[in-house]
Amino acid sequence: MKILVTGGAGYIGSHVVYELVDQGNDVTILDDMSLGLEENIDPRSTFVNGSTHSDSDLDSVMAMNFDGVIHLAAWKAAGESMINPAKYAHNNLIGTINLLNACDRYGIRNFVFSSTASVYGNPQYIPMDENHPVSPINYYGETKLQIERNLKWFSDLKGIRISILRYFNAAGYDVKGRVKGKEQNPQNLIPIVMEVASGLRSSMNVFGNDYDTSDGTGVRDYIHVNDLATAHVRSMEMLHAKQNNILVNLATGEGHSVMDVIHKTREISQKEIPFEITGRRAGDPATVIAASKKAQKVLDWSPKYSDLDSLIRSTWEVYK
DSSP, rough: OOEEEEEEEETHHHHHHHHHHHOOEEEEEESSSOOOOOGSSSSTTTTEEEEEHHHHHHHHHHHHHHHHSEEOHHHHHHHHHHHHHHHHHIIIIEEEEEEEHHHHHTTEEEEEEEEEEGGOOOOOOBOOOSSSSSSSSSHHHHHHHOOOOOOOHHHHHOOOOOEEEEEEEEOOOOOOOOOOOOHHHHHHOHHHHHHHTSSSOOEEEEEOSSSSSSSSSSEOEEHHHHHHHHHHHHHHHHHHHHOEEEEEOOSSSSOEEEEEEEEEHHHHHHOOOEEEOOOOOOTTHHHHHOOOHHHHSSOOOSSSSSSSHHHHHHHHHHHH
């Protein structure tokens, strides 16, 4: 297949591109490099420096005649979205609508969307499945939910086949060691722990140790980025072959606490990780775990690398 990947130089996008090319696909990346890193671009792919906000950029690249689009170009920091919602509305919402319109103009009918399990909001039950009510508690999650709803309308009205993939904490690095560029100003736990272990930070905060969990710290579901990449590729293959819309969670159904992550990183890195216990952050649930039985059934997919040891070991290979 000939596939366009928006945001293909980013953290998740670069892994998706490598997996696509590994599976024999012809891949073009469209990325404005606001979050992407040149060193993470698969040299076997075609790179276009462009934006989903530019109709001329979209027209130029779409003229290459693709079998499908995998859309990963988005701002993703939940906290920032609550301070600067206009930035997230512009990039996430308007950028996606522009992209969908371009897909319609050029007859592209297969569209895989990188969504988030943040659309569910606070857990009403654990693990959260695809039937869990959607009620985002941050504007980032709201933009993703609005995009999901727009995708369904475009599917009904324009015949675009869609796959919506919801997941939480992407982590780890390419198990073959090909992606080495580190995220800049990370917001997520594992890269922050890694920055402490590698000396980029002197210490870190642990937000609350009085939750109703095994060690009092928050528990989250982490999914290895190679497993995410496989699911994105599988989704495109399924759309191309079966022409059915897809909406699934990508998760392990298991959780690891903040202290689990710190202890495992200490064990693998053999480094001290100084931390300070501070107060809980507003809106942080004790435990957030999702279920992905539907993905196993619909995509014939299950995570291979999302155990905590593989997550931490592959990340430390980059940060050490």
